[in-house]
Amino acid sequence: MEDEYMKGKIIKTLEFDKIKGLLLEHASSPLGAEKIEALFPSSSYEEVMRMQEETDEAARVLRLKGHVPLSGIYDIRRHLKRASIGGRLNPAELMQIASTIYASRSMKCFIEGIVEEGTELPILGGMAEGIAILTPLEHEIKNAIDENGEVLDTASETLRQIRQGLRGTERRIREKLEGYIRGKNAAKMLSDAIITIRNERYVIPVKQEYRANYGGIVHDQSSSGQTLFIEPQSVVELNNQLREWHLKEQQEIDRILSGLSAAVAGQAGELGTIIGILADFDFIFAKALYGRSIKGSKPSMNKDGIIRLFKARHPLLPMDKVVPNDIALGKDYTTIVITGPNTGGKTITLKTIGICTLMAQAGLQIPALDGSEMAVFKEVFADIGDEQSIEQSLSTFSSHMTNIVDILNRVDRESLVLFDELGAGTDPQEGAALAISILDEVYNRGARVVATTHYPELKAYGYNRKGVINASVEFDVDTLSPTYRLLIGVPGRSNAFEISERLGLSPSIIEHAKSYIGADTNQVDNMIAALESARREAEKERQEAHELVKNAEKLHKDLQKQMMEFYARRDELYEKAEAKAAKVVEQAKEKAEEIIRDLRKMQLDTKANIKEHELIEARKRLEEAAPKLDKSKPHAKAKQQHTFRPGDEVKVLSFNQKGTLLEKTGSGEWQVQMGIMKMKVKESDLEFIQVPQKQPEKHLTTVKGPDYHVNLEIDLRGERYEDALLKVEKYIDDALLAGYPRVSIIHGKGTGALRNGVQEYLKHHRAVKRIRLGEAGEGGSGVTIVEFK
Structure with a gap:
């Protein structure tokens, strides 16, 4: 995707430049922003896989820690270049270098600490290893320059002595001048009782008529000429000494800065490497932060042109307003034709497929659920634009056709092609014929194609060609508005008659209009209506079945x-x-x-x-x-010699029911499975029947039901974060099948990352009613108690 078409036109058409704008908001430094500006989708499968892996690693770090220490990074490349050719850096530039060294050290320790905790970060960990430790240079700079860019007295012994002399001279000058402004004639002779500075020399404001009383040198006068700023003769020599101290101070500061600049030049190579690594860190974590902001996920990538999106959203639309859709392309069919009226959401669906493809090939997470799959295409083409007015139809058609000709000259089996309103802008019959011919050409080239159109002739296109499927965006006739749900396999209807009838158009006019519709069109519309009706009925039955299952589970x-x-x-x-x-x-x-x-x-x-x-x-x-109480329950027999073990078949005497021993729950007490019920029963109420015969192993899939034995708790301590979540997911499913009302998840206290991750997963599980931390006798904050609905 590195030719001018992909870097220019498609980026603008599918609004990838706006995605980069949002990505820039998450950059911590100009270095990361520079890499974001240069970001473009890649057509190399290996490069895309690497970029997705690095983003996923950064997302894993954010899930574990919630933040990343990337503040205090500066673009010091020009500073390094000037220092390398013998230039002297100023204090602010040196402080930026020290700050960047500190940031690199913090980042190195941060990543290596996560790796030491057991999290695998092959890419980020390798980057952290490449950061050189330059703490001595950082301390040398910080010992000489403070955070405000001022050279400290401690920078050298000579500078400390010079500043002591300078401050002593300043003090003597002020003492002499304060004698003047506190004198008995000061109120009469001075314009104001203050000491000020003119031409870097201390002076006092004297009224014009009393100039002769002070002598010395006049350095300035007020705009009215009534006040003269005079350096009295008694402080002239002291001011001269002060000036000499200032010159010595500047010479010593220049020497210190030159020494620090030389030290920077000596490690310019290592600093250059650090800057490159920090730029990559900033860029990678900006991608992960943006992915988190859109609730994105890492797609699995393939080279086979297969796209499978689950609940995909357009990233530039508000999450609370956009309708997520499932989209599949490239496996059972390579072409989708979306038909239906305008303003139904066809173009948004088209753009969602395109932008998710570009984002995935740029190493970004996509706004879809986990498990989504994207393909790496050599090129992505799109002809998308709003239809213009009738007066501009010729220019509209010409513009679209010019773009389509360019696409047909480039397209091949490694391409994704998006056509919006294919064939629009010309005579409907000719436009429909052209649309079919163009689709045939692109389809025969082996490309993946998604096209939108409102030509009814294309509704039959998907039925006549293998590898092509119809789709539409649902429209609610009752509310006269689109629902924006994509219906793959169902072509769209115009709904013009239904809408007109809802809006009050006379039934006689509508019936008259129907007489002009051909029999074929009526058959197609009736077929579509039947498909939609069947889909709604199936959806209703599925919902009813779901409710029945929920009620049965609740009853159980x-x-x-x-x-x-x-x-x-x-x-x-x-x-x-x-x-x-x-x-x-x-x-x-x-x-x-x-x-x-x-x-x-x-x-x-x-x-x-x-x-x-x-x-x-x-x-x-x-x-x-004395009364003798039978402490065994009714029907209990004398204590038996058999030693009970998990798996034994027993008879529960008080119920006269057979059951299976699951586990010992206390002294003389067992948990017994009787059909779908589990309960605690004392040994005195049990009668041993037999040890179950071991069945010969069969290569059959085991279906876990309510009698499947699952522990009432799971211990995740010591598990890696991702493995722990997988185990929790499987354990919750098993516990639900076993019919448990509540279970315990042991995650330990630790840093709290595992606990937070487990609880975040449980909060969004459809079957979880409530979660809470364990009480003192249940393990405290190291255990989460889960109650099911």
């Missing part, structure tokens, strides 16, 4: 929740009954002991003939009379 979850609450309540009642019975027994025992004590006392007091063994026997009968 509600039932499972109620069953779990029932068993929890049952266990709670059993425990309360046991506690109450135990209390009654304990009270009975205490009463019996009390009675026995009384009997013993009576035996001793009355010498009654009550034998000790009779007392023991009485106590035994009391114990036997």
